[in-house]
Amino acid sequence: MYRYDEFDHAFVSARVEQFKDQVERRLAGELTEDQFRPLRLMNGVYLQLHAYMLRVAIPYGTLSSRQMRKLAHIARHYDRGYGHFTTRQNLQYNWPALKDMPKVLDELASVEMHALQTSGNCIRNVTADHFAGAAADEVADPRPYAEILRQWSSMHPEFSYLPRKFKIAVTGAERDRAAIQVHDIGLHLKKNDAGELGFAVYVGGGQGRTPMVAKKIRDFLPVEDLLSYTTAIMRVYNLNGRRDNKYKARIKILVHETGTEELTRQVEAEWQVLKETDLKLPQKDVDAIDSYFAPPSLPVRPEGWSGLAAARKADHSFSTWVDQNVTPHKNPDYGVVTISLKPIGGIPGDATDAQMDLVADIAEKFSQDEIRVSHEQNLVLPHVAIADLRIVYDLLLTDGLATANAGLITDIIACPGLDYCALANARSIPVAQRISERFGKPERQADIGELKIKISGCINACGHHHVGHIGILGVEKKGEELYQISLGGSGDEICTIGDITGRGFSSEEIVDAVETIVDRYLDIRTDKEENFLATYRRVGAAPFKDALYSEAANAA
Amino acid sequence: MSDISEKPAGELWGREGFREDPYIAAATLDEAGDAPAVILPLAVWLGLEDDVRNATNRKIGVSVAPGESIDPLLPLLDTIPVIALQFPAFNDGRSYSKAEMLKSQHQFKGELRAVGDVLIDQVAYMLRTGFDTLKVTHAVTLTRLADHNLHDTPVYYQPGRGSHSAPGTYSWRRVPGA
Numbered sequence: 001m002y003r004y005d006e007f008d009h010a011f012v013s014a015r016v017e018q019f020k021d022q023v024e025r026r027l028a029g030e031l032t033e034d035q036f037r038p039l040r041l042m043n044g045v046y047l048q049l050h051a052y053m054l055r056v057a058i059p060y061g062t063l064s065s066r067q068m069r070k071l072a073h074i075a076r077h078y079d080r081g082y083g084h085f086t087t088r089q090n091l092q093y094n095w096p097a098l099k100d101m102p103k104v105l106d107e108l109a110s111v112e113m114h115a116l117q118t119s120g121n122c123i124r125n126v127t128a129d130h131f132a133g134a135a136a137d138e139v140a141d142p143r144p145y146a147e148i149l150r151q152w153s154s155m156h157p158e159f160s161y162l163p164r165k166f167k168i169a170v171t172g173a174e175r176d177r178a179a180i181q182v183h184d185i186g187l188h189l190k191k192n193d194a195g196e197l198g199f200a201v202y203v204g205g206g207q208g209r210t211p212m213v214a215k216k217i218r219d220f221l222p223v224e225d226l227l228s229y230t231t232a233i234m235r236v237y238n239l240n241g242r243r244d245n246k247y248k249a250r251i252k253i254l255v256h257e258t259g260t261e262e263l264t265r266q267v268e269a270e271w272q273v274l275k276e277t278d279l280k281l282p283q284k285d286v287d288a289i290d291s292y293f294a295p296p297s298l299p300v301r302p303e304g305w306s307g308l309a310a311a312r313k314a315d316h317s318f319s320t321w322v323d324q325n326v327t328p329h330k331n332p333d334y335g336v337v338t339i340s341l342k343p344i345g346g347i348p349g350d351a352t353d354a355q356m357d358l359v360a361d362i363a364e365k366f367s368q369d370e371i372r373v374s375h376e377q378n379l380v381l382p383h384v385a386i387a388d389l390r391i392v393y394d395l396l397l398t399d400g401l402a403t404a405n406a407g408l409i410t411d412i413i414a415c416p417g418l419d420y421c422a423l424a425n426a427r428s429i430p431v432a433q434r435i436s437e438r439f440g441k442p443e444r445q446a447d448i449g450e451l452k453i454k455i456s457g458c459i460n461a462c463g464h465h466h467v468g469h470i471g472i473l474g475v476e477k478k479g480e481e482l483y484q485i486s487l488g489g490s491g492d493e494i495c496t497i498g499d500i501t502g503r504g505f506s507s508e509e510i511v512d513a514v515e516t517i518v519d520r521y522l523d524i525r526t527d528k529e530e531n532f533l534a535t536y537r538r539v540g541a542a543p544f545k546d547a548l549y550s551e552a553a554n555a556a
Numbered sequence: 557m558s559d560i561s562e563k564p565a566g567e568l569w570g571r572e573g574f575r576e577d578p579y580i581a582a583a584t585l586d587e588a589g590d591a592p593a594v595i596l597p598l599a600v601w602l603g604l605e606d607d608v609r610n611a612t613n614r615k616i617g618v619s620v621a622p623g624e625s626i627d628p629l630l631p632l633l634d635t636i637p638v639i640a641l642q643f644p645a646f647n648d649g650r651s652y653s654k655a656e657m658l659k660s661q662h663q664f665k666g667e668l669r670a671v672g673d674v675l676i677d678q679v680a681y682m683l684r685t686g687f688d689t690l691k692v693t694h695a696v697t698l699t700r701l702a703d704h705n706l707h708d709t710p711v712y713y714q715p716g717r718g719s720h721s722a723p724g725t726y727s728w729r730r731v732p733g734a
Contacts, residue, residue: 155713279728
């Protein structure tokens with residue numbers, strides 16, 4: 001893991017001091033809320049429906065046990081005993097008092113964390129594959145590059161007042177678990193024919209009210225050019241991105257209106273000027289950052305395999321959990337464990353202080369002191385020996401953390417919605433909870449197989465509904481909450497935006513509507529191997545629309 | 557810098573402190589009367605005859621709005637004593653990129669000035685992207701500048717003006733100082 005050096009410490013503590021000063025000026029009335037707003041947003045402090053909310057950055061979703069314990073401590077002492085993991089691999093506290101914010105930031109700084117750039121029209125927390133450094137299918141670990149980008153984008157003097165927020169994601173495997181094609185910049189780390197590392201560069205993806213899949217503007221960018229090329233993209237965007245309408249201000253609109261070819265030409269032209277400047281990355285610096293992410297030296301544990309078979313045979317629930325929540329590791333004696341934060345009927349992404357402490361303890365003993373937050377709002381133990389799976393499972397079971405549903409229909413992404421968010425039009429969490437309860441039986445979920453449901457409570461799409469296999473968007477119509485369904489979205493390497501089925505459904509109807517879709521899928525799939533998305537891609541929307549609207553018509 | 561004084565009404569600020577602003581802003585050259593130093597809007601400045609623009613008895617600078625391109629100025633940079641880049645609202649960041657390009661790519665040697673909604677929390681960014689002077693009206697900003705409280709960080713993660721490489725650390729990092 002990356003560790004702060006003196007330079008980083010000096011930077012973060014100075015920022016905390018500045019924010020203390022700003023909070024004091026606000027509390028003293030020297031700053032109006034309007035003047036304070038951009039300053040607090042730079043520090044991750046939002047004003048929600050009921051209270052201020054603090055969004056803590058978890059760079060590329062990687063945490064140590066010590067950091068997780070600190071997050072638990074803050075939840076316990078400054079909030080109501082829980083935190084909410086977000087689709088940006090961050091953590092949100094919903095109830096801290098403004099006067100406590102500087103203290104919370106001090107606490108975070110003591111474990112090398114901060115809340116910088118988790119808001120505002122700047123470059124936000126850089127995300128990466130949550131299985132980075134562990135997944136068997138990875139070409140190289142994307143996190144060193146995410147870390148270089150994190151540093152370079154921190155309080156960037158030229159790019160802190162962009163037309164709109166800006167999100168960068170990096171992945172190091174063909175299988176895209178970081179949804180890079182729905183980011184402002186998506187970087188796919190790969191090797192060229194000569195075996196050198198570089199990036200395929202995607203620009204202009206995003207969700208919100210105008211969802212778009214990113215365009216690839218460069219197939220191979222050498223690693224040394226990462227910062228100069230990113231600067232070129234940012235500069236073209238900063239100068240030319242629209243500022244007349246916040247809904248048209250993201251880079252996806254600029255790419256769309258300018259045309260990919262012309263935008264690429266502008267970026268490449270700017271890059272020619274920047275390429276040989278101080279932004280060129282020396283290999284020794286890349287190597288130095290890379291060394292922080294060196295793979296842990298994992299002891300040989302071949303005994304796991306024989307033990308696992310027996311343990312699986314003895315306990316069906318454990319066996320199901322291994323099938324569903326354990327992913328292959330680079331080292332065959334190890335597995336990558338997904339800890340579901342989606343208990344049946346629970347709030348997606350929420351974790352209590354006790355759960356965070358438990359995960360920290362388990363990670364310290366059984367996962368090389370490392371934890372990841374996934375953009376799917378789950379936690380990940382990246383390096384668990386197969387031989388330790390049983391004990392890890394038993395420990396997770398003690399506090400409701402062993403739900404065997406990773407990737408299944410109840411592993412739902414949902415934004416905070418109208419229960420917390422000042423922007424929302426409709427509630428998301430209760431819909432997620434009811435869907436989870438409806439499909440919660442293990443046999444039923446297993447039969448349905450891989451199916452990603454994503455729910456947003458407004459058009460801003462924080463719940464990523466556009467890339468849900470089944471997406472649900474809450475809207476407000478004549479004072480009532482109404483839910484629109486889209487089908488066939490996907491945020492992976494074959495990225496697609498879901499198709500809206502037709503008229504929306506009331507809060508009472510929406511769970512039945514989802515069930516109607518699922519039942520139709522089960523009827524028409526070729527066999528169990530053909531998952532929902534594959535079936536949808538084969539047959540299109542018609543059979544599902546037919547089921548939804550003819551049945552609704554019959555019932556009326 | 558003979559004009560440095562406590563805090564004159566000019567409210568023009570640079571790294572050395574407040575100083576009197578020799579320039580007046582005017583919509584046209586006529587409006588400027590016989591002022592010895594004037595800043596004109598880009599369109600007006602571009603419309604001047606070469607001999608007027610290059611006259612030695614008065615200085616004529618140019619003001620550029622965020623939506624205006626700096627491209628027409630590029631062939632003439634040697635003749636421009638001051639370019640004022642506007643910040644009509646604090647959250648319009650286009651002028652930062654223009655400052656960076658004028659100083660780094662086009663080696664503009666004249667005075668680069670930030671004009672408009674200049675807040676204290678942006679001053680460090682402005683200096684680092686290449687602004688030499690700031691025309692400040694915001695009361696809190698004036699007070700803080702007078703106290704030399706720039707809201708700066710002790711270290712930077714990017715190359716920029718007024719900083720140098722930090723020995724023994726990564727290529728993109730900088731510490732303050734010439």
